[in-house]
Amino acid sequence: MRRYAYAIPYWLWIGLFVIAPIILIVYYSFFDIEGHFSLVNYETFFTPVYLRMTFNSFWYAFLITAISLLIAYPTAYLLTKTKHKQLWLLLIILPTWVNLLLKAYAFLGLFGTYGAVNALFEALGIGTKQLLFTDFSFVFVSVYIFIPFMILPIFNALEKLNPSLIDAARDLGANEWTTFRRVIFPLTLDGVKAGCQAVFIPSLSLFMLTRLIAGNRVITLGTAVEQHFLVTQNWGMGATIAVFLMIAMASIMALTGNKKWGVRQ
Amino acid sequence: MDDRVIIRFDHVTKQYDDDLPVLDDVSFEIERGKFYTLLGPSGCGKTTILRLVAGFIEPTKGDIYFHGKRINNVPANKRQVNTVFQDYALFPHLNVFENVAFGLRIKKMPKADIERKVKEALRFVNLEGYEQRAIHEMSGGQRQRVAIARAIVNEPDVLLLDEPLSALDLKLRTEMQYELRELQRRLGITFIFVTHDQEEALAMSDEIFVLNKGKIQQRGTPKDIYDEPVNRFVADFIGESNIITGTMIDDFVVEFANQQFTCVDHGFAKNEQVDIVIRPEDLELTTVERGKLRVRVDSVLFRGVHYELCCYDTHGNEWLVHSTKKADIGEEIGLHFEPEAIHVMKQSGGE
Amino acid sequence: MKVSRLYLAFVFFVLYMPIFYLIYYSFNSGGTMHHFESFTLDWYKEVFADTRLLVIVLHTMIIALLSSSLATIIGVFGAIAIYYAKHRWKQTLLTLNNILIVSPDVIIGASFLILFTIAGIQLGFTSVLLSHIAFSIPIVVLMVLPKLQEMSPTLIDAARDLGANEWNVLTKVVLPYITPGIFAGFFMALTYSLDDFAVTFFVTGNGFSTLSVEIYSRARQGISLSVNALSTLLFLFTLFLVVVYYVMTQRTSVKGGQK
Ligand SMILES: Nc1ncnc2c1ncn2[C@@H]1O[C@H](COP(=O)(O)OP(=O)(O)OP(=O)(O)O)[C@@H](O)[C@H]1O
Ligand SMILES: [Mg+2]
Numbered sequence A: 001m002r003r004y005a006y007a008i009p010y011w012l013w014i015g016l017f018v019i020a021p022i023i024l025i026v027y028y029s030f031f032d033i034e035g036h037f038s039l040v041n042y043e044t045f046f047t048p049v050y051l052r053m054t055f056n057s058f059w060y061a062f063l064i065t066a067i068s069l070l071i072a073y074p075t076a077y078l079l080t081k082t083k084h085k086q087l088w089l090l091l092i093i094l095p096t097w098v099n100l101l102l103k104a105y106a107f108l109g110l111f112g113t114y115g116a117v118n119a120l121f122e123a124l125g126i127g128t129k130q131l132l133f134t135d136f137s138f139v140f141v142s143v144y145i146f147i148p149f150m151i152l153p154i155f156n157a158l159e160k161l162n163p164s165l166i167d168a169a170r171d172l173g174a175n176e177w178t179t180f181r182r183v184i185f186p187l188t189l190d191g192v193k194a195g196c197q198a199v200f201i202p203s204l205s206l207f208m209l210t211r212l213i214a215g216n217r218v219i220t221l222g223t224a225v226e227q228h229f230l231v232t233q234n235w236g237m238g239a240t241i242a243v244f245l246m247i248a249m250a251s252i253m254a255l256t257g258n259k260k261w262g263v264r265q
Numbered sequence B: 001m002d003d004r005v006i007i008r009f010d011h012v013t014k015q016y017d018d019d020l021p022v023l024d025d026v027s028f029e030i031e032r033g034k035f036y037t038l039l040g041p042s043g044c045g046k047t048t049i050l051r052l053v054a055g056f057i058e059p060t061k062g063d064i065y066f067h068g069k070r071i072n073n074v075p076a077n078k079r080q081v082n083t084v085f086q087d088y089a090l091f092p093h094l095n096v097f098e099n100v101a102f103g104l105r106i107k108k109m110p111k112a113d114i115e116r117k118v119k120e121a122l123r124f125v126n127l128e129g130y131e132q133r134a135i136h137e138m139s140g141g142q143r144q145r146v147a148i149a150r151a152i153v154n155e156p157d158v159l160l161l162d163e164p165l166s167a168l169d170l171k172l173r174t175e176m177q178y179e180l181r182e183l184q185r186r187l188g189i190t191f192i193f194v195t196h197d198q199e200e201a202l203a204m205s206d207e208i209f210v211l212n213k214g215k216i217q218q219r220g221t222p223k224d225i226y227d228e229p230v231n232r233f234v235a236d237f238i239g240e241s242n243i244i245t246g247t248m249i250d251d252f253v254v255e256f257a258n259q260q261f262t263c264v265d266h267g268f269a270k271n272e273q274v275d276i277v278i279r280p281e282d283l284e285l286t287t288v289e290r291g292k293l294r295v296r297v298d299s300v301l302f303r304g305v306h307y308e309l310c311c312y313d314t315h316g317n318e319w320l321v322h323s324t325k326k327a328d329i330g331e332e333i334g335l336h337f338e339p340e341a342i343h344v345m346k347q348s349g350g351e
Numbered sequence C: 001m002k003v004s005r006l007y008l009a010f011v012f013f014v015l016y017m018p019i020f021y022l023i024y025y026s027f028n029s030g031g032t033m034h035h036f037e038s039f040t041l042d043w044y045k046e047v048f049a050d051t052r053l054l055v056i057v058l059h060t061m062i063i064a065l066l067s068s069s070l071a072t073i074i075g076v077f078g079a080i081a082i083y084y085a086k087h088r089w090k091q092t093l094l095t096l097n098n099i100l101i102v103s104p105d106v107i108i109g110a111s112f113l114i115l116f117t118i119a120g121i122q123l124g125f126t127s128v129l130l131s132h133i134a135f136s137i138p139i140v141v142l143m144v145l146p147k148l149q150e151m152s153p154t155l156i157d158a159a160r161d162l163g164a165n166e167w168n169v170l171t172k173v174v175l176p177y178i179t180p181g182i183f184a185g186f187f188m189a190l191t192y193s194l195d196d197f198a199v200t201f202f203v204t205g206n207g208f209s210t211l212s213v214e215i216y217s218r219a220r221q222g223i224s225l226s227v228n229a230l231s232t233l234l235f236l237f238t239l240f241l242v243v244v245y246y247v248m249t250q251r252t253s254v255k256g257g258q259k
Helices: A005-028 A040-045 A048-080 A085-097 A100-110 A116-124 A135-160 A163-171 A176-187 A189-204 A208-212 A221-231 A235-255 B046-054 B096-106 B111-124 B140-152 B170-187 B198-204 B222-227 B232-237 C002-025 C042-049 C051-084 C087-102 C105-119 C125-150 C153-161 C166-195 C198-203 C211-220 C225-256
Strands: B005-014 B023-031 B035-039 B061-066 B081-084 B158-162 B190-195 B207-212 B215-220 B242-250 B253-256 B259-262 B272-278 B284-286 B293-302 B307-313 B318-323 B332-336 B343-346
Touching: A005 A235, A005 C051, A005 C087, A005 C105, A005 C125, A040 A048, A040 A235, A048 A085, A048 A135, A048 A189, A048 A221, A048 A235, A048 C002, A085 A135, A085 C002, A085 C166, A085 C225, A100 A116, A100 A135, A100 A208, A100 C002, A100 C211, A100 C225, A135 A189, A135 A208, A135 C002, A163 A176, A176 A189, A189 A235, A208 A221, A208 C211, A221 A235, A221 C105, A221 C198, A235 C105, B005 B046, B023 B046, B023 B061, B023 B190, B023 B215, B035 B046, B035 B198, B046 B081, B046 B158, B046 B190, B046 C153, B081 B140, B081 C153, B096 B111, B096 B140, B096 C166, B111 B140, B140 B158, B140 B170, B158 B170, B170 B190, B170 B198, B190 B198, B198 B222, B207 B222, B207 B232, B215 B222, B215 B232, B232 B242, B232 B272, B232 B343, B242 B318, B253 B272, B284 B318, C002 C225, C042 C051, C042 C225, C051 C087, C051 C125, C051 C166, C051 C211, C087 C125, C105 C125, C105 C198, C125 C166, C125 C198, C153 C166, C166 C225, C198 C211, C211 C225
Parallel strands: B035 B190, B035 B207, B081 B158, B158 B190
Antiparallel strands: B005 B023, B005 B061, B207 B215, B242 B253, B242 B272, B253 B259, B272 B343, B284 B332, B293 B307, B293 B332, B307 B318
């Protein structure tokens, strides 16, 4: 097995589809729309329009991650306490296997002016609200879509937790809250980090939702990349934004200390 | 060359990276049909020797001979040696039968022969009727026997066993010690057995190699090693003993605890500093007047067959005594011993 | 206890509400997603009469099956190569492997678009297939590698000790041992491929489309209940896949003798 011939396709994949694309993106970011070498894209990126967009992207990504975490942690915790927890977990995962587009599409109906949610609001006497094409609906749908990816790693971390540690903490006189704060949460931090990564990075670059649900009210970096590559054909500018997205991604990975893929699990 | 020799290590050194050598210039011979034990503390290089014999690793320096042929670069699958691993290494995706048949299937042996041989091997280890069991349905002792069957079915010249009993409880362990020894007699092949349990080594072996820090400290029969340890390490590792320093005054005269005693050792330089070993069971309780040493009893433990007394002499040396007689704590007693009970060893150094 | 049950029930309700909402209105003769007029199967008939849509479904399936099979083969060997790699290379290889997993879809899509344009590969079936293989490989590796690492290295020693050469070791010990991981990798790759929208959206040309892309363009034009009917069918298909996967893993794990 020490001869590596069998892995040649894999090495080719690393070269062609991992390394080459990164180099190409960086390379293209140095060309303006006419194909001349220049730094104009980077200048553009540092204008208020793009800085604002960057700030917005991060702000929404942060909101989505934070809300997901707030909802996901208790859910994961309660799931570990249920009977048949593997079955319940499967039910959490199942919606992620339903096409993303279909879920977004469902909210077009649910949040519509005459949709189910507004019908409920009517019944409760709150009255019909404009739900679609607002920041709220964007964040809500994003959380809806990403939350299983937050629940899963936290659930796994909680499952790995040695139950006698909790008994030990209780034995040493810690009450339930202290046990959670001093023992359970710190020990599941890796799961939390993994979940935050799995939610924050994709939500930085959502573009389909911004179009379908937010009706272009929210423009994220992802939307801008799509716009430049597929609509205005300004690949250089798109590549420049992509470069900054990659930098952001790399820093997040470094920040959350990616020990997850270490040699030992 | 002696054709009873089956394996020979010739100045073998094994070193990982730039660390200290794990095995340091080791030479020895293994003869056909004997039960050998490698004994030593954790990390002393026992497994390393087995892995070198099996062919999982190659020596950094020196040569390994098998039937007189140098085999340094012969891969494991081409060697007439089989291993019973410390964790058994049974294939979890195969049942008992298929585990045992693994080596035979690789050799492309006819089906009928495989069937016969596997059955025979399983009968040998008292596991008839377990053929279709999954590995996880077997107990620790049964797994170990599957591992043995899987190795012996290939009829190796040498069977290597890496602490195969360490995971078993005391009763099963004693049982398996008998079974293993019996198995080796019946098969008549060479066993190299690794353990860090000295009692196990003494009970089972034809010959013991005591290892420490990558060097062989002493080799010999269990009796040799127990009765004539060559240095402090071996004396200490093999059984409980009283070890104190002393001076060789002359041939047959040794001084320790500020007294001179007759002994049976000779050939040391005059006034050479030596280590003295006296086994606790060679010390006899007696009255103060009749004893060669005068000690005060510090603690008494009942050990079932005997009492274990911990005593101190007037110079503060500790003396461990195994005796069927009881003494009271604080009592002054005498200790008697024969000149043969005194083992004099050179300080430091092995064989 | 009561509160926690309510909380979980609420989470599950929200999680499944949109899916059942879609399914419910796929039987609505009214043509909207808010007023249920009467039961009809017209939308399903429309789906099955829509040859363009059926061709797209077929394409999606072909892409998913082909890409996940190829990615599984490449990924399994990649995982084995990483497993055997020298310690100091391991981390680097893992990092390279995971780049595509953590990269946002838009970046993958955009960079592949550049790559295919430069390489002169026509956007369409080939480019979509290649992209799906490319983003599925690291998933397979990640599903297989833990299985390899959990395998005791003495198992390989034992096989060699019993006379197995490298090929025997691979086919008789390593591959059987990691089979559950290979299955998991294949199914993950399959779902990733079926589910992908963003990458495909970038690298698909005019003539070729997958379901996700098609649904996107239909959804942008507003609500059409044939999309609902389609999603019901897809949901059932997903359920079917889950059951198949579940049964398969149950079987291999029983055979493998592990819990
Ligand atoms: N692959 C390796 N790389 C570096 N050092 C190693 C390697 N394998 C073993 N060693 C070192 O070699 C020394 C001897 O190891 P070995 O496994 O032979 O010990 P042992 O006598 O079998 O101990 P134990 O009774 O604990 O099994 C140890 O210090 C160990 O750390
Ligand atoms: Mg060992």
